[in-house]
Amino acid sequence: MAKTNKTLRRRNEYQIYDVPIDSFFELAFSIDCVVFGYGKKDLQVLLTQRGAEPYKGLWALPGDLVYPDEDLDTSAGRVLKAxxxxxxxxxxxxxxxxxxDRHPLGRVVTVAYYAIVNMKGFNPKAAFWADKAKWHSVKNLPKLAFDHRxxxxxxxxxxxxxxxTKPLWNGVIEEKFTLTQLQSFFETVLDKKFDKxxxxKKIDLFQYVKETEEFEKDVPYxxxxxxKFDKKLYQKNEESS
Amino acid sequence: MAKTNKTLRRRNEYQIYDVPIDSFFELAFSIDCVVFGYGKKDLQVLLTQRGAEPYKGLWALPGDLVYPDEDLDTSAGRVLKAxxxxxxxxxxxxxxxxxxDRHPLGRVVTVAYYAIVNMKGFNPKAAFWADKAKWHSVKNLPKLAFDHRxxxxxxxxxxxxxxxTKPLWNGVIEEKFTLTQLQSFFETVLDKKFDKxxxxKKIDLFQYVKETEEFEKDVPYxxxxxxKFDKKLYQKNEESS
DNA sequence: TTACTTTTTGTAATTTTTACAATAAGTATT
DNA sequence: AATACTTATTGTAAAAATTACAAAAAGTAA
Structure with a gap:
């Protein structure tokens, strides 16, 4: 790590805002994304294999530096979309x-985000580093770089x-879904069985889970x-809480 | 804000770790502390009045830049102790x-921490900027600088x-306390009355709240x-969850 | 028509929460 | 010492939520 020029810090004021804006700090900050994959029996996590030192060959979370002109959330959204x-x-x-000491080469602070996706909808080709990306069961993770574990x-x-408490399943399971499908989502994420x-009865209490007049087709039973998810109702109830 | 030299960013790699470590980024990161004060009927928040632009005269959260050689948590601890x-x-x-745009003069990312203290144990003189610090009711906050609101x-x-779920009251109320005192803490924080x-009965379920053989003294009833709080038992139960 | 599978509804026992009351144990007053 | 008063502590019954389990409904497949 390059030497820290401490003269840039002004200690006679306590607020950061009085530090000259042309000061440079030898640090970087990044975002790391924990993308959970739904679709198999066990929940999965998307990992990428490192092609360079440090930790070459180990698995790591997808992430990136935050651009100087983008919000943290925007940065996470950008990486996730890519x-x-x-x-x-x-x-x-x-x-x-x-x-x-979380990064061996320098001071890097990272903001972690999580998301959950349906593995079926996931297209590895679309991301420019996707050839290195692979799903791993949360129950059997490989050795990971940095503090990613x-x-x-x-x-x-x-x-x-x-x-x-949150409708995380929205956008992951089908738009129109059966209660059994919803139950499977809960069971996979929480790694726990529920009584049908x-x-x-519990779902009945979630007013934002609305029944439609449609039914499954082509099932042998x-x-x-x-x-379906009533997004408007959910958001309305969120506001008033 | 000074111009961003984008050539420092390497876009053919996705991981931050491949960025040369001598790169400089025009950003700073800080911690801000939300110190809640227990002791009055309403919960209070400790604020400091800004003596410099921007937002001169407005109230703000106590905070500081994170030193290059200190962990985030250490940084928060340092500020809180001071x-x-x-x-x-x-x-x-x-x-x-x-x-x-959360800071008008440059890119500053801030990590927020909270703590809760007993206002009686709080000694403003000890901190070097304490003459500017003042408690405010969470129900009646003044105009605040930045995104501090x-x-x-x-x-x-x-x-x-x-x-x-967490024994936040530990270290805030007396070491040996009555259940009524504990109830008052809950009522102040949650701004809600409980049935005695x-x-x-609810506290009975918290095994880590242990009765002693001592009783209050000098009360007119x-x-x-x-x-008392059984810290060891609490930590043991935490580990196994 | 019957067997089979899954959905959907129901139900009774158990547990938890809630509202409220009764009793206990001190101090203060007469 | 007796009584009033205040808060601590325990109790209790109704209501609500959870749980385990079963039965009925509604389709397909043979």
Whole structure:
């Protein structure tokens, strides 16, 4: 790491805002994306294999530096779009990791985001580094570069916490879905089985899960009613809380 | 803002780690602390009045730049200790605010932390900028600099969400406390009244709230039993979850 | 028509939450 | 010492939510 020129710091004021704006700091900040993949029995995480030192050959989270002229959220959205080519991905900031030694070559603070996608809708070719990207089960992660294992653990915990209260499944399962499909989503994410009848009662309380007049087709058993997400109602209820 | 020299960015690699370590980025990052004060009927927030532009005269959150050689959490701890002179403050990272235009003079990304303290234990003189610091009710905040209003709102929401599950009251109320004192803490933070009997039943479920054989003294009514926080048990239960 | 599969509804036991009351145990006053 | 008063502490019954499990409904396939 290059030497730090400490004369740039003014210690007779406590607020950062009095630091001259032409000061340079030898640091970088980045975003890292934990993209969870839904579609198999176990939840998956999208990892890329490092082609350069440090940690060459190890797996890492997709991420990038934040451009000087883009918001943090915009940056995460940009990386996720490049990676998944999905237009309207829901993603959320998780935590910022800023240990001094988290990067062996310098001071890099990273802001972690997570998103969850349907693996079927995911097109690896669309992203320019996609040939290196691969899904891994959250239950069996390889050795990871940097502190990316911590980032995944933290994000996975947050994902689970949000699953019951936020409609994370929106955009992941079909637009019109059966309650059994919705239940499968919950079961995969939370790695836990639910009772059919009781699950339905719980969903009944989510007013934003609305039944339609349509039914499944071409199934070798009784077709299930299809439901959909009432986004407007959800947003309205969110505001008033 | 000084012009961005985009040639420093390498776009043929997606990972930040391949960027030359001697690159400079025209950005700074800081931490901001939302210190909640317990002691009055309403919850309070500690604010400092700005003595310089921009936003001169407005109130702002105490904060500082993160040193090149200190972890984010260390940085928050340092500021909080300087501000409150309390040695073992519990604080937690809340969110990172990184909108491009959040600071009028340049790109400053800030990581927000919150803590809660007993206002009685707080000694303003200890901090070098303490003559400018003042408590404000969360219900009646003044006009705030930057996006600090957003930061407070976000932190307050998180504080409330954590109150029921984390022993935030530890270190804030007396070491040995009555259940009524504990109830008051909950009521102030959540701005909500609880039923005496039902509150006790809920606390009964928190195994880490242990009764002692001591009782209140010098009260003009029946003395209450004193309880204490079993930190070891709490940490043990945390690990196994 | 029957077997089979899944959806959908129901139900009773259990547990948790809530509202409210009764009792206990101190101090202060007469 | 007796009484009033205040808060602590315990109790209790109704209501609500959760759980385990079963039955009925509605389709396909043979």
């Amino acid at each position: 990676l998944t080519s999905l237009p309207d991905l829901n993603f959320e900031q998780v935590h910022t990791f800023g240990a001094v 911590d980032i995944i653990d933290y994000s996975y915990k947050k994902l689970k916490e949000s699953t019951m 009848g009781n699950f339905r 009784r077709p299930s009613r299809l439901f | 501000l409150t002179s309390l040695p073992d403050l519990n604080f937690e990272q809340v969110h990172t605010f990184g909108a491009v 957003d930061i407070i709102d976000y932190s307050y929401k998180k504080l409330k969400e954590s109150t029921m 009997g039902n509150f006790r 029946r003395p209450s039993r004193l309880f």
